[in-house]
Amino acid sequence: MARAAVPGRLAGRLSWQSARLVEHRDETPTARTLVLEVLDWPGHLAGQHVDIRLTADDGYQAVRSYSLAAASDHHRIEVTVQRVPDGEVSPYLVDVFSLGDTVEVRGPLGGWFVWRPTERAPVLLVAGGAGIVPLMAMVRARSAAGSRVPFRLTYSVRTPQEGYYEEELHRLQHGETGVDVTYIFTRSTPKGFARPPGRIGIRDLETPNRSPDGQPICFVCGPTGFVELVAGTLVTMGYDPGRVKTERFGPSGG
Amino acid sequence: MGMFSPGFRHRAPETDVALPPGQHLIEDFPVLSAGPTPQVSLDQWQLEITTESGQTHQWSWEELLALPQETPTVDIHCVTSWSKLNTSWRGVSLDTLLEGIETAADYALVDSYGGYTTNLPLEDLLGGQAWVVHQFEGEDLTPEHGGPARLLVPHLYFWKSAKWVRGIHLLLQDEPGFWETAGYHDYGDPWREQRYQGD
Numbered sequence: 001m002a003r004a005a006v007p008g009r010l011a012g013r014l015s016w017q018s019a020r021l022v023e024h025r026d027e028t029p030t031a032r033t034l035v036l037e038v039l040d041w042p043g044h045l046a047g048q049h050v051d052i053r054l055t056a057d058d059g060y061q062a063v064r065s066y067s068l069a070a071a072s073d074h075h076r077i078e079v080t081v082q083r084v085p086d087g088e089v090s091p092y093l094v095d096v097f098s099l100g101d102t103v104e105v106r107g108p109l110g111g112w113f114v115w116r117p118t119e120r121a122p123v124l125l126v127a128g129g130a131g132i133v134p135l136m137a138m139v140r141a142r143s144a145a146g147s148r149v150p151f152r153l154t155y156s157v158r159t160p161q162e163g164y165y166e167e168e169l170h171r172l173q174h175g176e177t178g179v180d181v182t183y184i185f186t187r188s189t190p191k192g193f194a195r196p197p198g199r200i201g202i203r204d205l206e207t208p209n210r211s212p213d214g215q216p217i218c219f220v221c222g223p224t225g226f227v228e229l230v231a232g233t234l235v236t237m238g239y240d241p242g243r244v245k246t247e248r249f250g251p252s253g254g
Numbered sequence: 255m256g257m258f259s260p261g262f263r264h265r266a267p268e269t270d271v272a273l274p275p276g277q278h279l280i281e282d283f284p285v286l287s288a289g290p291t292p293q294v295s296l297d298q299w300q301l302e303i304t305t306e307s308g309q310t311h312q313w314s315w316e317e318l319l320a321l322p323q324e325t326p327t328v329d330i331h332c333v334t335s336w337s338k339l340n341t342s343w344r345g346v347s348l349d350t351l352l353e354g355i356e357t358a359a360d361y362a363l364v365d366s367y368g369g370y371t372t373n374l375p376l377e378d379l380l381g382g383q384a385w386v387v388h389q390f391e392g393e394d395l396t397p398e399h400g401g402p403a404r405l406l407v408p409h410l411y412f413w414k415s416a417k418w419v420r421g422i423h424l425l426l427q428d429e430p431g432f433w434e435t436a437g438y439h440d441y442g443d444p445w446r447e448q449r450y451q452g453d
Contacts (some may be wrong), residue, residue, distance in 0.1 A: 056259065061276070088264070102257060228285075234290070246290065
């Protein structure tokens with residue numbers, strides 16, 4: 001596997017910084033995008049994470065890691081948080097955390113599951129559920145940099161109501177953007193959607209514009225079972241395992 | 255430090271076991287890895303220890319199982335902040351594997367099927383602190399959790415417990431592994447919260 005160093009990250013200690021909520025957007029009834037203002041944010045690459053720390057009035061602290069949802073934009077960072085039932089941190093961030101409130105953040109973190117706008121290889125993105133978040137950061141970084149590298153995004157969600165970033169993906173899907181967006185619905189589909197509901201399979205990944213030719217780099221993110229299935233299928237199809245990057249999450253991100 | 259989140263309260267399960275700083279308890283067992291899960295067949299599986307002088311020592315799957323087996327029950331701590339208590343494993347102590355191997359090395363670089371690497375001081379593999387394990391909670395270790403066999407070094411953050419372990423290189427000089435090259439701490443002691451470089 002290639003080594004991935006991150007510019008500006010390796011020297012010195014990462015310190016906690018104050019982050020103020022300046023905007024929020026509901027993506028679904030259970031997921032909210034938080035836009036945080038962090039004055040000394042050093043910048044980040046698409047795919048990296050940030051640690052968020054909450055402190056209760058008795059001094060108790062909890063830290064969770066979240067994928068950054070957007071490209072680096074000066075002092076602003078975005079995360080999209082899915083409320084985990086009975087979770088400790090996510091219900092607070094989705095339901096209680098209000099405009100003007102602050103938390104602490106530390107980052108950026110992670111240097112492997114990242115896409116750099118200088119890369120020239122075609123990109124295949126495969127997202128399951130909330131796994132869209134770091135992949136959306138890559139799509140947005142591509143647009144922000146004016147990159148014309150072909151991107152193929154396959155996004156699996158249970159129902160049409162559960163997709164994040166719907167309008168933005170709709171615009172990408174129907175514009176001449178070089179980003180191909182294909183949805184897969186596992187439980188129920190929108191009216192007139194040709195593919196019946198069902199989990200992702202080799203037929204979804206073996207389409208004319210998705211192939212291991214051209215040495216694409218693949219980013220697969222979602223729940224463990226989804227990532228195991230997709231990454232294994234891609235390797236079977238002839239994708240280079242060293243170019244299939246994965247990020248998995250379970251229900252314990254709470 | 256004076257910054258509180260009004261309305262935020264401790265909701266994690268109460269425990270009388272002290273956890274390392276910044277960790278929270280979980281009951282399930284998340285999977286974190288950087289690429290596809292390698293499929294390794296047992297008849298091709300091999301573990302190899304290479305010394306700094308290039309001497310190699312190999313074990314086939316049958317040879318590994320024929321060595322004295324231990325059943326450590328340990329707490330594990332992931333750098334992503336989850337901890338899991340009282341996990342039980344079965345495998346071979348590194349003391350057993352390294353017994354009789356002549357080396358002046360101070361460091362080890364562990365490599366895996368699939369290309370993952372991680373580094374640690376050799377002394378952290380000795381003294382009943384590390385195992386090559388092939389069972390978890392009485393069952394064969396599943397591929398996504400590192401099967402057929404993984405390293406288990408529970409006193410360090412869990413990324414040091416390389417899944418799909420294939421080889422251990424004994425080295426005179428420290429050589430950073432996969433995450434250690436990508437900004438994570440070289441040593442990774444959870445009790446000193448050594449998550450990232452500079453911690």
